[in-house]
Amino acid sequence: MVESISVLLVEDDYDFRDSCARWMQRKGHRVVAAAGGAEALAICQRNDFDVGVFDMNMPGMSGIELLQRLRDDKIDMEVVILTGQGTIESAVQAMKLGATDYLTKPCPLGDLEHHCRLARDRSRLRRENKQLKAMMTRNEKVTELIGDSEEMRTVATWIKRIAPTSKPVLITGESGTGKEVVAKTIWRSSHLKDHPFLAINCAALPESLVESELFGHEKGSFTGAYADKPGLFEVANGGTLLIDELGEMPLSLQPKLLRVLEDGSIRRIGSHKERKVDVRIIAATNRDLSEDVKRGTFREDLFYRVNVLPIHLPPLRDHRRDVDLLIDHFIPKGWSIDAEARAAMNEHHWPGNVRELINVIERATILADHDEITLDDLPRDLIQAHRLENDATRSLSSRQNDPKSDLLDEVTEAHILAVLERENGNKAKTARVLGIHRRKLYRLLERYQILHSHQDNHEAESIDAAVSSAS
Numbered sequence: 001m002v003e004s005i006s007v008l009l010v011e012d013d014y015d016f017r018d019s020c021a022r023w024m025q026r027k028g029h030r031v032v033a034a035a036g037g038a039e040a041l042a043i044c045q046r047n048d049f050d051v052g053v054f055d056m057n058m059p060g061m062s063g064i065e066l067l068q069r070l071r072d073d074k075i076d077m078e079v080v081i082l083t084g085q086g087t088i089e090s091a092v093q094a095m096k097l098g099a100t101d102y103l104t105k106p107c108p109l110g111d112l113e114h115h116c117r118l119a120r121d122r123s124r125l126r127r128e129n130k131q132l133k134a135m136m137t138r139n140e141k142v143t144e145l146i147g148d149s150e151e152m153r154t155v156a157t158w159i160k161r162i163a164p165t166s167k168p169v170l171i172t173g174e175s176g177t178g179k180e181v182v183a184k185t186i187w188r189s190s191h192l193k194d195h196p197f198l199a200i201n202c203a204a205l206p207e208s209l210v211e212s213e214l215f216g217h218e219k220g221s222f223t224g225a226y227a228d229k230p231g232l233f234e235v236a237n238g239g240t241l242l243i244d245e246l247g248e249m250p251l252s253l254q255p256k257l258l259r260v261l262e263d264g265s266i267r268r269i270g271s272h273k274e275r276k277v278d279v280r281i282i283a284a285t286n287r288d289l290s291e292d293v294k295r296g297t298f299r300e301d302l303f304y305r306v307n308v309l310p311i312h313l314p315p316l317r318d319h320r321r322d323v324d325l326l327i328d329h330f331i332p333k334g335w336s337i338d339a340e341a342r343a344a345m346n347e348h349h350w351p352g353n354v355r356e357l358i359n360v361i362e363r364a365t366i367l368a369d370h371d372e373i374t375l376d377d378l379p380r381d382l383i384q385a386h387r388l389e390n391d392a393t394r395s396l397s398s399r400q401n402d403p404k405s406d407l408l409d410e411v412t413e414a415h416i417l418a419v420l421e422r423e424n425g426n427k428a429k430t431a432r433v434l435g436i437h438r439r440k441l442y443r444l445l446e447r448y449q450i451l452h453s454h455q456d457n458h459e460a461e462s463i464d465a466a467v468s469s470a471s
């Protein structure tokens, strides 16, 4: 099906104008005809067109003058100039003013249609480009990768090595560890930094949309496909595409991604035409894809293709040394944090990683009375864990000075408390980390009377029941 072009035809010669307009309309295009420049300008104020076809020689206002007026009035339209005398000078002048094309009359109407189509495609590309740039500057608050720990330095070294190649990269790590920050850092450090960076999150879109977003579709290929639409692979052509949450990509779509990785071929939904793209693919996931391969939910061949250059981001609890740096980076200018709040943040387990740390700081700055974050401005679980840790340390050190105390008992108690806190009160995990059976952990908790300070009564009762039925 031919895609219609909207054309503003400005021509003083009635016969040519009329026959040209009718012919284009028969071809399915939307044509508005004007007999001169002034009329055309008035029409342009109220309507948008893909292309203007302007006769060069018209009484009153020439085609070139009309083009100049459009540029002055910031009316955005591709323009094809028609002239009876194809002189080089007038062609150069028209092109300098930004005319897309230049045709000598008489010309076959098929040629004119062809040139209009080219102009329309150009206008569409320009518009898309503008939108993308605007989108990118909106999203592009440059975030640098913060971290001075050995773990983060290893990540930075990898980024430096990986960035200059065009090979696919697979970034793994828990949610909130900075996978997207790393992807953008790779892009910004690569030779593709002046080309687009686009991202898609496979988990955020319904299955049916992921394919159309990535590969595009042809008009009419499904309900709601009102126009041809290029996919992100086409839009990012020459640049970098981040496929976030790759582990969530539907199995049915994985062969299509494999083809792009193998030879850069894509096919829009509803099209038989193969297109070639040259896109650097960075994939990210918080899943263990090798496990998904074993489970049969992720294709093995795709895994090997995408896992050429892997980067793993450690969870924040494994590089707590960076917590202070991160606090100092994310705390707003002019704010401070007191020592106790800082200590609590250093002790925390950070299951939500850096994203959680940022949220904790943001929340605290809303709650704090002054420009200083204190312990009371932190979430309750951080405060409680910090107090518990303090109590345990104080009790240990005071009893260490008491010759009658059983030091081994105290050390055991403090250790259990610390692990329990680190595992967010999860006793199954705590027992696993301690290498003891869960029942034994319950007995120890009871013995050290940790139970009632750490658990709610309901849970305590069920644990009591478990302990007594076990013994």
Ligand SMILES: Nc1ncnc2c1ncn2[C@@H]1O[C@H](COP(=O)(O)OP(=O)(O)OP(=O)(O)O)[C@@H](O)[C@H]1O
Pocket (backbone or CB within 6 Å): 143, 144, 145, 146, 147, 173, 174, 175, 176, 177, 178, 179, 180, 181, 182, 244, 284, 285, 286, 354, 355, 358
């Ligand atoms: N090392 C870091 N340095 C600076 N900012 C970081 C770092 N790690 C994470 N962030 C910040 O934490 C937030 C979450 O990071 P990001 O979106 O990159 O995580 P992610 O691993 O992609 O998470 P998800 O898997 O949930 O998409 C962002 O605001 C990001 O700027």
